[in-house]
Amino acid sequence: MLRGSKVGLRARHETDIPILQAELYDDVVTHSRAQGRPWRPITPGSKDSPLLVDDKEQGHVPFSVVELDGGTLVGTAVLWGIDNHNRSAHIGLGLLPSARGKGYGTDVVAVLCHYGFVVRGLQRLQIETLSDNAAMLRSAERNGFVREGVLRSSAWVMGEFLDEVLLGLLVQDWKPDSKG
């Protein structure tokens, strides 16, 4: 398990899936805002659930997020689009509603940076998020990500086009222990 100051990132367990499906995936608005693709219902136990992990998929590394104190499941995190030639990847995360606003998101981003830069030897990490997602923007910026651009009307979300912000962090600008 990878450890931050408040949360740990571990493998997806089978018992995580119904909780993540009910509390995160089936929230249509949150899914539509975070995933960049249309929500559709997933049959419980489906072998095609996007929450199931394919351990053979090299470019996509999903984690379950747990509280360090007690091990309660609080969300998902992912390093995706891993490009070993350009040494870059994207990060994403989603916390259960009861786990938001407690500093966990900022900690998850810190742990994903450690995984990307230290464990995987990457040089650049990137996040795309809706321009009104204040908590995601702040979680990224607290870890040193900088806004590199606005993708105007790039996301179709529940009946309207919204802007996304692209944020990037280079390994040489990463300060592992300071969240400023």
Ligand SMILES: CC(C)(COP(=O)(O)OP(=O)(O)OC[C@H]1O[C@@H](n2cnc3c(N)ncnc32)[C@H](O)[C@@H]1OP(=O)(O)O)[C@@H](O)C(=O)NCCC(=O)NCCS
């Ligand atoms: C986005 C998300 C991961 C952020 O994690 P979080 O644990 O809620 O965020 P934190 O508690 O670490 O807060 C980070 C900062 O944002 C601020 N913040 C938190 N919630 C906020 C809100 N609703 N509005 C404005 N600011 C907020 C915090 O005060 C904190 O700022 P500070 O460090 O200056 O005090 C989480 O809210 C979530 O899972 N949301 C739903 C899914 C989602 O949007 N995923 C991202 C898709 S790209």
